[in-house]
Amino acid sequence: MDEENYTRPEYIPHELVSEILTRLDVKSLTRFRSVSTRWNSTIVHPSFSKSHLSNSSAGAGAPVTLVLSFINRFNSERTVFSVKIPPNQTKSLPNPTHILTIPGFAHSFVSQSLNGLICFNLGAMCVCNPSTRKFHKLPWTKVEISPLSPASTHHRRNAFGFDPVSNAHKVLDTWITCHEDEMIMEHKIFTVGAGCNKWRRIADGPPYFPFNESVCINGQIYFRALTSVTASEEVVMVAFDVNREEFRFIQIPDDAISNSEEAVLIELDRRLAIVHHQDNVLSMWVLIDEEDAKWLKKRVEIPGMCSEMNDRRRFKFAGTTFSGELIFAERSLTKPFYVFLYDLKKNEAKKIEICGLTDFKFDYSSALMNVISVNEHVETIKCLT
Numbered sequence: 292m293d294e295e296n297y298t299r300p301e302y303i304p305h306e307l308v309s310e311i312l313t314r315l316d317v318k319s320l321t322r323f324r325s326v327s328t329r330w331n332s333t334i335v336h337p338s339f340s341k342s343h344l345s346n347s348s349a350g351a352g353a354p355v356t357l358v359l360s361f362i363n364r365f366n367s368e369r370t371v372f373s374v375k376i377p378p379n380q381t382k383s384l385p386n387p388t389h390i391l392t393i394p395g396f397a398h399s400f401v402s403q404s405l406n407g408l409i410c411f412n413l414g415a416m417c418v419c420n421p422s423t424r425k426f427h428k429l430p431w432t433k434v435e436i437s438p439l440s441p442a443s444t445h446h447r448r449n450a451f452g453f454d455p456v457s458n459a460h461k462v463l464d465t466w467i468t469c470h471e472d473e474m475i476m477e478h479k480i481f482t483v484g485a486g487c488n489k490w491r492r493i494a495d496g497p498p499y500f501p502f503n504e505s506v507c508i509n510g511q512i513y514f515r516a517l518t519s520v521t522a523s524e525e526v527v528m529v530a531f532d533v534n535r536e537e538f539r540f541i542q543i544p545d546d547a548i549s550n551s552e553e554a555v556l557i558e559l560d561r562r563l564a565i566v567h568h569q570d571n572v573l574s575m576w577v578l579i580d581e582e583d584a585k586w587l588k589k590r591v592e593i594p595g596m597c598s599e600m601n602d603r604r605r606f607k608f609a610g611t612t613f614s615g616e617l618i619f620a621e622r623s624l625t626k627p628f629y630v631f632l633y634d635l636k637k638n639e640a641k642k643i644e645i646c647g648l649t650d651f652k653f654d655y656s657s658a659l660m661n662v663i664s665v666n667e668h669v670e671t672i673k674c675l676t
Contacts, residue, residue, distance in 0.1 A: 407671025
């Protein structure tokens with residue numbers, strides 16, 4: 292080749308390379324980490340994962356990605372799948388993707404997907420990134436208060452939150468020691484990806500006995516709780532500020548069905564809502580003003596064409612999509628396996644069959660598999676350690 296005809300490649304600024312990389316999928320980014328030391332350090336940097344998450348968040352007309360979590364009651368393994376639902380999908384779907392199977396203790400706690408990460412209780416708490424197929428088991432915790440008497444009992448609750456201010460995921464671990472009518476609280480926090488594999492003790496806050504639930508919205512973790520262990524139990528809403536690591540109580544309306552097992556907490560239009568599903572009616576209480584504890588009550592009648600999802604023995608409320616659709620899913624792994632996406636604003640539902648779940652080769656009969664969680668998910672490259 293003549294020298295005069297040889298064109299030297301133009302230099303591409305690394306800032307432009309980084310911007311291009313933020314628009315790629317996680318699978319490609321995982322491969323490209325081996326291109327060079329600089330590319331690797333760029334991709335694993337917290338600021339890059341934040342920019343990538345912003346670009347990968349679903350927009351209008353994008354497929355809905357669901358993450359499905361099952362637990363095997365025989366060997367306690369938790370299996371995670373993902374499936375993409377194209378826009379206007381109303382029938383069957385392609386086979387889901389098997390993400391990973393995690394051994395552990397068969398505990399029911401599983402969090403919503405928060406900015407691409409999910410938290411499980413496997414005896415030890417475990418944080419999982421389905422996009423990278425990585426998981427990190429956190430150090431064990433135990434109650435530190437000595438029993439006040441042989442009659443003292445210890446209870447553990449967990450929650451998972453995301454702080455948009457510091458871009459940090461945090462796991463809340465709470466031990467409650469009950470002695471007669473007294474409750475003693477112990478709270479610890481684990482910050483994911485902070486480079487320190489330790490729990491931190493935080494202020495204990497007011498005494499309460501939390502339900503086994505939680506939902507994180509705008510940097511606040513919410514869960515219902517009893518204010519005492521006596522006969523005159525009052526149900527309140529507890530809010531935990533993930534950034535400040537502080538607790539506060541929010542009063543619940545007297546007419547709200549707040550202590551029923553059929554009542555669940557959801558995110559609705561970026562607000563907290565209590566939803567109670569009975570027969571063909573959804574009763575909802577939406578928190579519109581936290582400071583003054585103002586709630587707005589709504590009532591939605593499910594149309595007859597969607598009556599199948601009213602079968603509470605078969606379907607359970609499983610979560611919400613980012614656009615606000617309610618997700619109803621089969622209570623156990625069956626063939627065929629269906630989910631409903633119910634649009635509150637249009638008052639209509641899409642029934643979708645997810646094919647291939649029972650084709651996965653479990654160690655034991657699929658009859659032992661129970662659905663624990665189905666919720667919408669977004670890809671992230673975030674590291675867990």
